[in-house]
Amino acid sequence: DAGVTQSPTHLIKTRGQHVTLRCSPISGHKSVSWYQQVLGQGPQFIFQYYEKEERGRGNFPDRFSARQFPNYSSELNVNALLLGDSALYLCASSLREDNEQFFGPGTRLTVL
């Protein structure tokens, strides 16, 4: 079975631009969570979605938004990119919101 997939693998943007990252959960999983991992740090929670509804939000500015589609895939959007947004963005899926989370390989975002 395929694991969590994320696209693109790498992305380079400039300050002020907008970016959309995509995540496909494991088949049958209905919850998706997003994390930001800055180089040398542990992942930080951004959002959790379950059955297309937001179930949790971390301490990130409103420039960060997300949504979950009827097929349970998800998008993370970041507006007005800053240099500090450069990071590895990880997506994790789980059967429900209270189950073990399985992580994808991440999208490496570089903001110049």
Added chain:
Amino acid sequence: GDSVTQMEGPVTLSEEAFLTINCTYTATGYPSLFWYVQYPGEGLQLLLKATKADDKGSNKGFEATYRKETTSFHLEKGSVQVSDSAVYFCALSDGWQAGTALIFGKGTTLSVSS
């Protein structure tokens, strides 16, 4: 708020040496505790977990015991291999199993040489 503190790395060991990576936590409730491993170029993999005090999680020769009295969840392995070289993250969650938000430590890099 809740937080996780783990020992600074890198940790450099020879093959077959004993490994300990310290992890302590701060939480208002009764969290579940986890160790995740991240191999180069890959995502996070759950290594082991414990959901209540005195539980011992174990997997692939790694062990960690949930110590409520010392708020600790130290990772140990009796004999490390070169293939264990990776970054190890301690994490907690207030949800059941690994649900809701995971709060991670900063990670400890382990390098094992033959």
